[in-house]
Amino acid sequence: MSGLPRGQSPAQLRRFGLPRFAGVRPEVPARPVLSVSGVVRSPVQIELAELLALPGRRDQISDLHCVTTWSATGLRWSGVPFSAVHEALSARVRPHPRCAWVTFTGLDGYRSCLALADALAEDVLLADTLDGVPLTADQGAPAHLVAPAHYGYKSVRHVCAVEYRLSYDPGSAGPLGHRRGRVEREERSALLPGRVWRRIWRGLVPRVRRHYDGDVHDQGSAGA
Known part of the structure; x- marks a missing residue:
């Protein structure tokens, strides 16, 4: 479909992710x-409402591109740029000056890691x-966490923790993931070129959907 990244097809937004x-x-x-830890001087827990009330709150229309080759487009999110959250957190926890990565963890235990520079992009x-x-x-x-330039497995649901890191954390995707996961470069995985994964993932989508549809029938957010 015109306007979609390479290898992607349009789909409705549904709850989706790793089968487990x-x-x-x-x-x-x-x-x-929100628990904030890692290579910081002062780990803290901050009420999420405080962070979501920071200046700079905005609406943003972004697409979500699942690594398994489907895309939900024109989603209207509202929240606070992570760059503003990071600025507020840094004043309290004082991350290590060589911190280069940040891991986000959800209440469901899912976690994913972004390069700090990527997490501070304007559209995150x-x-x-x-x-x-x-x-x-x-x-x-x-x-x-909404990171439109990256595949959906980088966009963590139920965010409850942020960990500042010196090194990359493979997260829940493990070796199937990619350090950057950028859609534009088709960084679907570190193991094989993105174009190779297209056929693999497309074949697995129906099976994964059965896992999620068997658990819940209403729509939700994607995270694969």
């Missing part, structure tokens, strides 16, 4: 907090609403 997370349905706390958002409505649990409440 299909049945993990975390309960969203009444007052969610810590979002709490989708299409003008607060996120549901299936859509990634209380907060969803």
